[in-house]
Amino acid sequence: MPASDLSLSDLPPSDRSAPELPDHAIQAHGLDKVYAPSGGQPAMHALKAVDLEVPRGSLFGLLGPNGAGKSTFINILAGLVIKTGGQASIWGRDIDAEPRNARAAIGVVPQELNIDPFFTPRELLEVQAGMYGVPQAARRTDEILAAVGLADRAGAYARTLSGGMRRRLLVAKAMVHNPPVLILDEPTAGVDIELRQNLWAHVRKLNAAGTTVVLTTHYLEEAEELCDRIAIINHGQVIACDTTERLVRRLDRKELRITLAEAIAAVPPPLTAFAAELDRDGRLIVGYHTGQTDIGAILAAVSDAGLTIRDLTTEEPDLEDIFLELTRAAPTPRPAPPPTVRRAG
Numbered sequence: 260m261p262a263s264d265l266s267l268s269d270l271p272p273s274d275r276s277a278p279e280l281p282d283h284a285i286q287a288h289g290l291d292k293v294y295a296p297s298g299g300q301p302a303m304h305a306l307k308a309v310d311l312e313v314p315r316g317s318l319f320g321l322l323g324p325n326g327a328g329k330s331t332f333i334n335i336l337a338g339l340v341i342k343t344g345g346q347a348s349i350w351g352r353d354i355d356a357e358p359r360n361a362r363a364a365i366g367v368v369p370q371e372l373n374i375d376p377f378f379t380p381r382e383l384l385e386v387q388a389g390m391y392g393v394p395q396a397a398r399r400t401d402e403i404l405a406a407v408g409l410a411d412r413a414g415a416y417a418r419t420l421s422g423g424m425r426r427r428l429l430v431a432k433a434m435v436h437n438p439p440v441l442i443l444d445e446p447t448a449g450v451d452i453e454l455r456q457n458l459w460a461h462v463r464k465l466n467a468a469g470t471t472v473v474l475t476t477h478y479l480e481e482a483e484e485l486c487d488r489i490a491i492i493n494h495g496q497v498i499a500c501d502t503t504e505r506l507v508r509r510l511d512r513k514e515l516r517i518t519l520a521e522a523i524a525a526v527p528p529p530l531t532a533f534a535a536e537l538d539r540d541g542r543l544i545v546g547y548h549t550g551q552t553d554i555g556a557i558l559a560a561v562s563d564a565g566l567t568i569r570d571l572t573t574e575e576p577d578l579e580d581i582f583l584e585l586t587r588a589a590p591t592p593r594p595a596p597p598p599t600v601r602r603a604g
């Protein structure tokens with residue numbers, strides 16, 4: 260096997276089922292990044308003491324608005340940005356102590372579609388395999404191209420590929436050395452809906468086969484649809500990190516709007532327990548969490564107060580609104596780390 264800086268021999272696929280697998284595909288502690296001032300721009304504190312753990316085997320969403328620090332986080336892991344402070348490891352390998360082994364454990368699909376226009380997909384993958392020291396016999400160029408739906412474009416110049424095809428080619432490139440961790444930075448930028456579904460199907464398949472996947476997005480719905488865990492990052496700080504189910508439940512707040520037959524000046528006592536409010540039109544507004552609040556009890560309280568319901572609606576706030584609300588709020592203490600997600604098989 261040829262010696263190489265980024266030798267695959269450090270990470271044979273069989274190693275992934277070895278007994279001493281790391282519990283966490285990625286771990287970051289106190290990760291900090293300050294971009295130095297340049298070109299009249301002041302210094303930018305892009306990451307502020309970020310603690311984050313990505314359990315092995317998860318499909319993890321790093322969610323946050325533009326400028327939150329998502330790419331900075333990814334690029335530090337990829338060795339493209341030098342951190343200012345803190346510690347990070349990938350597949351149990353510290354990025355300072357074992358930079359090459361750490362990098363060999365991840366494949367990164369960058370946010371920018373930076374592809375040499377005069378390479379064909381097949382050439383690009385071969386060059387990448389060479390860079391990672393993947394021996395000829397272990398190369399899976401055609402298999403990978405087929406997996407991302409580019410088999411019939413294997414010999415076409417990259418400049419002739421559409422945006423969606425380029426995105427998929429970058430996914431293929433990131434998979435060449437068969438890394439246990441795949442990171443996709445804003446993978447749906449410039450990808451149409453149909454191709455997005457294909458891309459997601461492929462990502463799900465990789466994850467089901469054991470690859471830990473981290474993707475960044477500024478769409479809550481995208482993270483919700485795809486990820487089993489979500490961390491929300493804003494202004495360089497992680498403001499929430501939980502299973503998708505728990506996070507969505509936390510965000511799953513609805514409003515009951517009750518129009519009364521009677522005009523009232525204040526919320527009557529039986530309803531204060533539900534933190535009811537009166538809106539400008541004299542309607543009773545009661546916020547509740549689906550599955551947690553007994554709507555019947557709210558309605559009973561209305562009639563206990565001697566009031567008559569004339570009309571009733573429920574409002575579901577836009578998930579995007581709630582997300583913005585959450586990212587505007589002060590950082591909350593993070594919950595205890597969850598149980599590790601075990602890889603199937």
Ligand code: ADP
Binds near residue numbers: 303327328330331
């Ligand atoms: P996201 O990927 O979440 O949109 P980024 O990590 O790209 O966020 O950016 C976080 C912040 O750091 C932004 O304010 C951005 O302008 C700034 N930033 C990113 N890269 C650089 C850089 N190379 N030099 C200076 N500032 C940067």
Ligand code: MG
Binds near residue numbers: 329
């Ligand atoms: Mg980004």
